[in-house]
Amino acid sequence: MLSTLSGAIKSTGRRFQLVQFTPSSTTWGIGCRGSLPSFFRPQSMAARTHFLYHDVTTSASSTANTTSPAFMNGINSTKDLEHKAFGMETTATGTTTSKTTNRNSIEFAPKVTGRHWTLEEFSKLSQLVAEGKSVTEIHAHFPFRSQTAIRKYRGQIRAANMDVPERQPWSTEEDEKLRTFIQQGTKFREIRPEFPDRSTRAVELQWRRFGGKDGRLKPRAEGRKIHPWTEEEKKRLYNAVEKGMTIFEIHRQFPGRTPSTIRRHITLNRYVQDGVYQQHLSRELDDIAHAEKETKNRNTKPKLHIRRNRPWTPEEDGRLRDLVFRNSDDLPGLWNMMDDAYAKGGATIGDLPVYRTGKSSRVRWSQLNNAGYRKGPWDTEEIMKLKQSIQEQIGDGFQVMVDVYNGADTVAVEIAGQDTRPCLKANGPELRNLNWHKVSQQVGTRDIAVCRQYLMNRLHNGKHGAWSLDEIQRLEDGVEKFGTSWQKVAAYVGTRPHKRVSDFYWKRVKKDMGAMRK
Known part of the structure; x- marks a missing residue:
């Protein structure tokens, strides 16, 4: 509960406004219209109080010191308090002022908000801003103005008067001086006067940055030195761009330059004249700059390729169809070639430029070909159509069966269907x-x-069905030797296609992990 309460109450008609009150332990500032706050209610009014009240209606002013709890007797509501206050001239102390007191001579407590700035206040504010005072320091001269209002008009004054000193970066001499103070263990209150041209907040921030709060001086950070581009570097950069080198290859030739620096230099000097390549290179460099920024925030390895969710255009869909039709025999190889072409900044496959990654193209091709196609197990009619179509193209010299043994004489028993x-x-x-x-x-x-997957994974001369112990052992040895390069592992196993080898391995790994959890 409050031990001491002093306040100023202004009456407006028959209502009171609490303008300011100050408890003994801390300073409060409150604006309240209408009913008084809860701490003026009977249960919290046992504290000793001192009120300065003004009778606006009768132009009278009275002061009473209620050091005795008797003053609070009979006050159960705001109206009781109002009546008690207006009756104090005769009931409380007997002290009465003249009822002819001029209304304009009554001094009310200043309002906290809602009052326009005066010319005197603007003049004083302009003087403080010209002296380079911070918002916090200016606020000490305007206790009844918010820092938001001060910051607003301070900015307007600074914009209108170019002579007002702007914030300048800390000089080397200032940094060395501050470092010396911190190294000597000087207190902040003694350091502050040594920088009269800096605000208290600015000195405190720099003091904290150098380790003053922790009591030990932090080592100097090795800043990146900025070197202008030499004529020899410009010539090398021009030749690299003219040769169509990727940004990654260009960056390797300039280890002392960041990709962002290279990007800015290429853009400003307009080295690239081809609009298509320029657009792609700029987009790629934008991705690199964004990746560097994200990397700096997350402290992770840069991701130099940022996928963009750009919608596919009909022209791109047409180019993708042409590429797939030309390379339909090896779609995985096509996606790899598209990755390489994309990394080279719009290189061509045949006569078609590539501006999409292989993964993006693969997903798009799947979307274009999903409509109207079946999923799930193949029926007999579909298998016959597949074999007939392939047989027409390869002729009668081969059977529609893929050799997983690579010609090795390892089949002792002829498999059904061969x-x-x-x-x-x-x-x-x-x-x-x-x-x-x-x-x-x-x-x-x-x-x-x-x-294609059905031919490679189902129509082969390898073994079908359950794996033998010998196959499992060769699989384990192959994985240990080649890792997850399934083409090499399948060749080492020798009896299964690589897709069946990888599927069986991961199925077995999951099964073993489940058994370990149990």
Whole structure:
């Protein structure tokens, strides 16, 4: 509870306004119209109080010292307090002022908000701003003005008067002087007067930055030195851009320059004249600059490729279809080539430029070909259509079967469905020259990728069904030797295609991990 309460109450008609009150322990400032705050209610009014009140209606002013609790007797509401206050001239102390007191001579407590700035206040504020005072220091001269209002008019004054000193970076001499004080253990209150041209807040921030709060001087940070571009560097950069080098290759030639610096120099000097390549290079450099900023915030490895959710245009869809039709025999290889072309800044595959990553193109191609296609197990009719379509393209010299043994004489028992004709080599010209778009059209219910996957993973001369212990052992040895390079692991196993090898391995790993958890 409050031990001592002093305040100023102004009456307006029959209502009171609490303008300011100050408890003994801390300073309060409150504006209240209408009913008084809760601490003026009977349960909290047992404290000793001192009121300065003004009778506006009768132009009278009276003062009473209520050191005795008797003053509070009978006050149960705001109206009781109002009546008690107006009756004090006869009931409280007997002290009465003249009822002819001029209304304008009554001095009310100043209001905290809602009052326009006077010319005197603006003059004083302009003087303080010209002296370079901070908002906090100015606020000490205007206790009844908020810092927001002071900051607003301070900014207007600074904008209108160019002679007002602006904040300047700390000089080397100032830094050395402050470091010396911190190293000597000088207190902040003794350091502050040594920098009269700096605000208290500015000195405190620099003092904290140098380790003054912790009591020990922080070591100097090695700042990055800025060197202007030499003529030799400009010539090398011009030649690199003219050769069509990627930004990554250019950056390797300038280890002392950041990608952002290279970007700015290329843009300002207009070294690239090709609008398409310039647009792509600028976008790529923007990605790098954004990645550097994110990396600085997260302290992680830079991601030099930031995927952009740009919608695919009909022109890009057409180029993608042409690329897929030309390279339908090796779609995974096509996606890898597109990654390489994208990294080179719009290089071409054939005569078609590439401005999308392989992953983005693969996802887009899947979206373009999902409509109207089936999913799930193949039926007999679909398998027959697939074999017939492939057989028409490879001729009668081969059977529609992929050789997973790579010609090795390891099959002791002929597997059902094979004939005496040779199988297709996984990397042979027959498979590379297959028109998978035509195959997909003839099957009618499966897209290009699914048709190729079915041939490679199902129509092969390797073993089907359960794995033998010998195969499992070779799989484990192959993974230990080659890691997750499944093409090499499958060649080491020798009896299964690489897709079946990877599927079996991960299924077995998950099973073993589940058993370990139990």
